[in-house]
Amino acid sequence: MNRSEPEPSGSPFEDVTLIRAGAIAGFDASATIVSTIPEAFPEAHRRAANARPAAILVSAGRVAIAGEPNVICGFAGDRPPRVIDLPDRLVMPGFINVHAHLELTSIGPQPYGGDFVGWVAMLREHWPGEGEAFAKSPDPEWFAAAAALGAEQSRAAGVQAIGDITRFDAVAEARRAGGLDGVSFIELFGMGTPWDAEALARLGEPADGFQPHAPYSAGPALFDAACASGRPVSCHLAETHDERRFIAEGDGPFLDLLQSLGKWSPDFASRYGDGLSPVRWMEPYLRRAPWLLAHCNYVSDDDIALLAETGASVAYCPIASEYFGHDNHRYREMLDAGVNVCLGTDSIVCQPANEPQPLGILPQMRRLYQRDQTDPALLLRMATAHGRQALQLDGKLTCLATAPFDPDDETDALTQVLQRQDPVQALALNEFSS
Structure with a gap:
């Protein structure tokens, strides 16, 4: 034969x-x-x-x-x-959705008024009971129920695996119970002693992966410990102009917010205000682990070169970026430079109210095809193979x-x-x- x-x-x-x-x-x-x-x-x-x-x-x-x-x-x-x-x-x-917040699914799509602090306050208004009391002592089961709904909607939209951001083990369990492969990144906050003590303790616990939230909300100690964990790591990076100002100049709305909360310490102020971009600020950590970086809306040529050199992956969420007013994402230049760019939804809150698959990846692909005429074959790679690489999955369908x-x-x-x-x-x- x-x-x-x-x-x-x-x-x-x-x-x-x-x-x-x-x-x-x-x-x-x-x-x-x-x-x-x-x-x-x-x-x-x-x-x-x-x-x-x-x-x-x-x-x-x-x-x-x-x-x-x-x-x-x-x-x-x-x-x-x-x-x-x-x-x-x-x-x-x-499909692989590399960046999502399933625990916000029950809130549903909401309008954005142009004020990020006000938008966060709006999220709390949708939490059960008194928002501030719930914020201080949140009920993991409420978030787990929302994540279960999100997992169901994701599977219905053909999503196999997800990179989900959460603070709660119960949410990770809901994702797995809902039949979604992927990584539940435990979200970590804390800018210096004593505010990062709880987060540092969590880094010693079992988890799929960790996400120091962002350079303006998680200090160097958390980034160091996340790298040392040996588990998948992610963070929000280069998402807004205010973030870039805080890192480069050490002032602006994020500094004002940290000071108003009593969470700014001169002990680590030296890590900010040196004129670095968010990506350059991340360089010591990028060289220690394969990071999945959410958004990267504002990057320079030098930043892109560093992302490619260090093997970082970028989670681009096209619809959410437009929702928050971030235009002209450089995903095509990143891809040309060899950066592993993949696709995410961010939370359901950022999706159009009339979208039948708000946690699906196909709407993200369709948006790039319609707006940028991006090659559908490339979009499919971003939605599948690139996502598996970013989440360090085994590649089995x-x-x-x-x-x-x-x-x-x-x-x-x-x-x-x-x-x-x-x-x-x-x-x-x-x-x-x-």
Whole structure:
């Protein structure tokens, strides 16, 4: 037998499910998928990409191979135990949402009035009971219930894994119980002694990962300890002009806020006001661990070069950035420089009220396609492979996203695209579900 052809009978894979789909897109962006690919499997199909019609072979609950039916179906054996027919679906890898706040889901989308401090106060108004009392002694179960709702909405939008920011172990448990892979970053606050003592204690506890909130809300001791933890690390960085002013000049609204709260100490003031950008301020920490940096809205050429040199990943949240008035993000220059840019939603609060998938990644992709004409294949990599790299996931696919179309209806918008273009072009048209 020619070794480039599939075996005609028994499958070399275990616990097989065969999915026959109308089309697939983006599996070349998905680092495949099982640890051992049979030697007989054709080299040209080992990193399957896009096909119509198509087939996907699932082995032991994980996608193994995908591609043209005449190639894939032979590896399912003569009589695979399970066959799923989806002739009217475009199937893609599950999306990765690298930056979210699931614990705010129950608040829902809200308008932004241009005042960030006022916006934070608005969030507290949606907490149960008296906002200030709840802020001082929050109920983790309230946030966990909100996270469970967020996990459900994420899975419904085809999200496989998430980088979620939380203060509570109960929220991390809700994410896992909701079927979402990923990392729950424990959020840490504290600018110097004694305000960082509680956060430093948390760094000694079990957790997926840690997030010193930002350079204006978490001091050097927390960044040092996060690097030393050996776990995935993240922070908000270069998000606003006020942050840049605080780090470079040591004054401005963030200094005023810290002083008003009694949380500014001359003991660590020397770390601020040296004219550094937020990215340059982070340099000692960037060189010690692979950071996932949320936003990076305001960066220079020098900053981008440092991000690329140190292997940092950037979580770009296009809709949230526009919501807060941050324009002209340099994600394309970052990608050109070799920075691993991936996609996130931020919280549901920042999403449009009429968005049916507020915690989905496809709306973020569609926004960049419509606004910047970004290549859909690149968007798909940002939404899948880049996200897995940023969250240090193993690359195995356990979730698929699908979009319906009518292959017999030539007026169906997705059918028209699939007839004349690569399936990946369908990103601009449809909503996806898991």
